[in-house]
Amino acid sequence: MVGTSKKAVYAALFGNLGISIAKLIAALLTNSSAMWSETYHSFSDTFNQLLLLIGIKTSSRIPTERHPFGYGKEQFFWSFIVATLLFGISGILSFEKGFTSFYDPVHQIANTNISYVILLISAIFEGNALRIAFNLFKGTIEARGEKVNLYTLFKEFQESKDPTILTVMVEDSAALLGIAIAAIGIYLSDVTNNMIYDALASISIGAVLMLFAFFLAKENRALLIGEAMSKKDHSKIIESVLKFQR
Numbered sequence: 407m408v409g410t411s412k413k414a415v416y417a418a419l420f421g422n423l424g425i426s427i428a429k430l431i432a433a434l435l436t437n438s439s440a441m442w443s444e445t446y447h448s449f450s451d452t453f454n455q456l457l458l459l460i461g462i463k464t465s466s467r468i469p470t471e472r473h474p475f476g477y478g479k480e481q482f483f484w485s486f487i488v489a490t491l492l493f494g495i496s497g498i499l500s501f502e503k504g505f506t507s508f509y510d511p512v513h514q515i516a517n518t519n520i521s522y523v524i525l526l527i528s529a530i531f532e533g534n535a536l537r538i539a540f541n542l543f544k545g546t547i548e549a550r551g552e553k554v555n556l557y558t559l560f561k562e563f564q565e566s567k568d569p570t571i572l573t574v575m576v577e578d579s580a581a582l583l584g585i586a587i588a589a590i591g592i593y594l595s596d597v598t599n600n601m602i603y604d605a606l607a608s609i610s611i612g613a614v615l616m617l618f619a620f621f622l623a624k625e626n627r628a629l630l631i632g633e634a635m636s637k638k639d640h641s642k643i644i645e646s647v648l649k650f651q652r
Contacts, residue, residue: 415462416479417538418574419455421531426452432524437517438595439507439608440588443500444528447584447615451495458573458613461485479630485573486626491572492577493619500612508605515604518596522589529585536578543571573622580618584611 413421426448433441460486507513515521547558594600 410551410601415455415458417483417557418535418578419452419459421535422448422452422455425528425531428524428527434515436515436521436592437513438483438518438521438592439503439513439586439604440591440611441521441524442503443496443608443611444525444588446499446503447496447581447611450492451581452557454491455489457484457491463600464474468631482626482630485546485621486630488573489619489622489626491552492622494617497612497616497619500608500615503522504608504610504612507608513601513605515592515595515601518592525589525592532581532585536575536582539571539574539578543575572625576618576622580614587597587611594613 426445429441429448432438435444461481464484465478465481467480543562544554544559547554547562552558587607587610591603591605591610594603622627
C-alpha cells in the first residue's frame, strides 16, 4: 500500500510543480485575482505533496525502545499538517486577494487568453493525477473481489485508513473545482468588463480550499486519535476465529 501511495503522491507532486510555475507566470501577466488564488493553491499543493512523502517515509521506521508500537501514525500526523496548511495558507491568501480586488476600483485583468490556456493545461495535469489516485483507490476494492460501484466507492472512502490516497484525491478534486471557478470568473469579467467576477472567483476558491481542508483535518483527526476497524474487517476476523474453533 505504501508503494501505491507514493505513486499517487509523486504523480501529484510533479504535476503541481509545473502547474504552479505556469500559473505564477499567468498571474503576473494577467493581474487576475483568480489566477493568483490558483497560484497560491498549486504552490501549497506542491509543498503538501512533499509533506506527504515525509509522512510515508517516517511512518515506515521500525519500532524502537522509546516507540515500541512503531511510527505508523506519523502518516496521519503529516496528513493533518497538510490539511491545516491548505486552510491556513491557500484559503486565507485567496480570501485576502479576492477582497482586496473587490474593493480596488482600478483592478483590471489583461491577456485573458493566457489564463485560459494555462487553466486548460492545469486541468489536464490535475485530471491525470486524480485518475492515478482514483485507480489506486479503486484497486483496493477490486483486490478484495468486490464490484466497484458508487456504494463500494463511498464505503471505501469512508472506511479507508490510507490518509495519503485520500488527501491526494481530495486535493486534486479541489484543484479541478478551483480551475473551473477561476475560468468562469475570468470569462465573465472578460466579456462584461466587470472585475467583480474575478474577485468573487478568488473568494470562492478560498472558500473551496477551506471546506476541503476542514474535511481532511476531520478525517485525519479521527485516524490520529484511533479509529476502529471497519465493520467488514471486524466480521471477517470473527468469522475466521469461529472457523478455527470448529
